[in-house]
Amino acid sequence: MNKHIGRRDLLRAGGWGLAAATAGSLFGACGAGGRPGGSSEVGITGNTVKIGAHFPLTGVAAPGYSDIPTGTKAYFDYVNAHGGVNGRKIEYIFRDDAYNPSNTSQVVNELVLQDQVFAIVGGLGTAPHSAVLDFLNSEGVPDLFVSSGSLLWDQPKKNPYTFGWQPDYEVEGKIIGRYVHRNMPNARVGLFLQDDDFGDDGEKGARAYLGDQVVAAQRYVSGNTDVAPQIAALQAAGADLVLGFNVPSYTALSQLASLKLNYRPQWFYSNVGSDPALVGSLLSRFSKGEVSGASMLDGVITTEYLAGVEEADDPWVELWQQVWDAHGGEGELTNFRLYGMAEAYTFVQTLQAAGPDPTRDGLVAALEKVGAELQGPGLAPFRYSGDSHAGMAGVKVSRLAGNSTEKLSPVFVTDNGKAEITEYTGRNPGPPPNGIPSVEPVG
């Protein structure tokens, strides 16, 4: 622990040096915060906290993902309308990187050096965010709750300012693998994987439990829309259960390819690829009633770590609906917006934990200290500590039925590597009555 702090301080000192060299105006801005008697941290004034994020608002990754920051913003607006956090309103700036890592570098540079944000919250995508990991950590900017399940965000020694949020793909893969092994021991499993960390981590987790049950693994390259050869190879291997670690558009493409091949395995898509509303809207417009949207996904198995919009009487979903009705922009509440709100909720908790005079290092220290105990919308607890910056510890398995889901398993939790999988017995107490958390400052 001490060692981490030491390293962080060192990095921070280096970061300041760099910041001073590259953006001379930075110190001026700190002083201009004008908060009498308080510390003058970048991005913090007497009545505001400025934070930033990068999302694909245009481009191929935009469908669905571009909804996330609108949810985050709606929740921050809700908190601001109720007085903010310690009297400070949260100013949330999100910029478009089109899921292109070189754009991400540019927009995050702007956010940090020009907008002078206090922290980056919820930046989306493994490849895009990887491009700014070193920059944020050398600048000493808290990099909280990256919207991706990559294992890269959990490297507290190398990247002391970066934290994951959602369950990582390996943990998800492990829980999926054990579920299939226990409940469908005769299934011949085919893996349909995105050819990057996402697919690799998921495969690693799933294979840990499936072993001999895996009869084939096929990878698709993002951008090549012809996946029929991959699906044909899974079919030829005799796979009767296909486990997909793929993005939503490839859920649609794999369904179309299997129509062409008359291939009807049990489909099991990991959380990322299974949003029924998004995949359904992609599939629904094909002709002749042959493909009728979400109904095509009936019976598909997937995992969840947040209650979804279809569970309208879940107390968290009721809160999100109320927030969206009051502060949302155009459109319906979607699972993506709900995800953004849930991340925003965790940030508000963290900011409260950092106390009335938050600093960048204080924020990180607070999250390491109380992160594992935070009660929020997640079905499984976070794994945050001085030694771990990993997000939620687990998922539950469920089945899509029309536009709703039915529960197939309790919430299971585990950790990376050889850690055992156990059933999570903690109860989610639901949101506080006013919908705003009240976390005690870390003393």
Next chain:
Amino acid sequence: MVAPTAVPRGAATTMSEPLIEGIAGRNRRTMQQFLNVALNGLSQGAIYAAFALALVLIWRSTRIINFAQGSMGMFTTYIALALIESGRSYWVGFAVALLAGLLLGALVERLVIRRVEGGPELNAVIVTLGLFVALQALAAILFGATYRSFPAPFGLHGFDVGGVNIALTPFNLFAIGAVVVVMLALVALFRFTDVGLRMRASAFNQEVSRLLGVPVGRMLTLGWALAAMVGSLSGLLIAGGSLVFPAYMDAVIVYGFVAAVLGGLDSPVGAVVGGLVMGMTLSVVSGYLGSELVALAALAILVTVLLVRPRGLFSRTAVRQV
């Protein structure tokens, strides 16, 4: 009884089936996979062929390569999508997109290419590259940059013939048929009609053609218009029953170009054969070696063809010395 040592590892996991049946089933599945991959390659190849035909058409009628062909086809496909989404039938969208392609081709030739004609041929090619980027950006602004589904007028299920799956959907058959029709029409145009002869003459030697009374300007415009229409067709064929986004034609541009070079750039039949060869090869590479090798395989084919038969498999004209 097959000795246990002779059983491949995969078969041992078929616990529910008797051993012999397991092996027979595996052989049947292996054959089925090859058929699937080959037929998938055929339908992909038809699309590359359509695109290659457009490149051949413009090459034969103007002697340049149009790199904006894919973007133009993409753009007109979005016009069709806008019409279909506003409630018109698929065929209205289809017809309007083809006409829009015709018009766009003529406009591009008259307004843009005409200004760089007569200069080095490379200038026109570079201009088409600029158009390629500009049209893609414009489409993203006008139609959005997200994935959208494009309907198909026919079914999307493969056929099942006596337990054997034929991995061709009715829409794939339509695409293959459309490509064959276009190919025959182009052969007929260049071989049997006066217009075709004039177009070839204009492309071959503008000065001489003019002296012989050929309206060279009009022929060039016509060549561009027809080529853009065929390009629009390829855009519609690849979009049908799949997802579109402004860059969805990019892969087709590369593979269609290789197909056209394979066929010798001059021959409609060569373009179609080249397209089918590309489609099949890439599908087999994707299915058996891995989808990450597809682009590399296309490059390898291009390099091999250029090294072994620089004029393509079907080219009959000798290289012209200037």
